[in-house]
Amino acid sequence: MVTALIFAGGTGKRMNSKSKPKQFLELHGKPILIHTIEYFEEHEEVDSIAVVCIPTWIDTLRDILKRYNITKVKWIVEGGNTGQESIFNGLNAIYNDCEEPKETIVLIHDGVRPLISEQLITDNIAIVKNYGSAITVSKAKETVTSIDSEGLIGMIADRTAARIAKAPQSFYLFDIMSAHKRAKQDNINEMIDSASLMKYYGYPLHTVECSSENIKITTPIDYYIFRAIYEARENSQIFGLEVQK
Incomplete structure (x- = not known):
């Protein structure tokens, strides 16, 4: 069994949208969240x-x-106080209905990350079947550094090996639930994403490459980038042009 867990619990403060959360903002009359779920x-x-x-x-x-005839959504779950808690709530709903959590693959994805593809989902599922985990990444286009408390540069990553972690982030349900339960026991509740949580508890993480188009819509400029890429994809279908997938 394969299940997608779509995280749409953010309020979108950085979008400066006073009327609705970012995942419900629309492009061509369709909410961003639906653009994502349809894949x-x-x-x-x-x-x-x-x-x-x-x-x-x-x-x-x-x-x-x-309205958009989405039929596969089996669970709608309330978000928590943190992203980690919200993901746990979703996983818990799936887990409680699951007869074979060790055989069930779950793809955890941001509701505001709509520029994915059928192939990316296929690759995530295949990598989990082969290796037990699949973290979507893209190549770093610029130099990645870390800084200390005084703003001085510390580590400079080798750009040829540096990757940006994105989504989907995919696992067997039993494994990701086990990590979340351990985090609750250890009072760890601020992990930035599922990859960080799984890495913290020693799970090996295998990667799936994606294009840099796989952006997360967090700020107004992200929305305009989404619109430009979406319309480029639409035009490529109409005029038979090549665009990066």
Whole structure:
């Protein structure tokens, strides 16, 4: 069984949108969240979808899922106080309904990361089957550094080996739930993403390469980049042009 867990629990403060969270902003009349979910809805290997949502927007979510004929969403779950807690809530709903968590693959994905592809989902599933985990990454285009408390540069990563962790981040359900349960026991609740949590508890993480187009829509400029890439993809289908996937 393959399940997608879509995280749509953010409030979108950096988008400067006072009317609605960023995942419900629209492009060409369709919410960003639906642009994202449709990739999993239409993928033949994905059996079901869970969506973690802001509690006050759950009724709106149900309405738009019905409007766009999304049929694979089996769970709608309230988000928590942190991203980590929200993901745990979603995983827990899936786990409680799952008969074979050691055989179930879960793809954890941001609701505001709509520039993915059918092939990327296929690759994530295949890598989990082969290795037990799949972290989507893209090559770093610029130099990656770390800084200390005084703002001085410390580590400078080898750009040829540096990668930017993105999503989906995919695992067997039993493994990712085990890590979350350990984090709760250890009172660890601020891990930035699932890859960081799994790495912390010693799980080997295998990678899936994606293009730099796989952006997360966090700020207004991200939205305009999304619109430009989306329209370029649409034009490529109309005029038979080549665009990066």
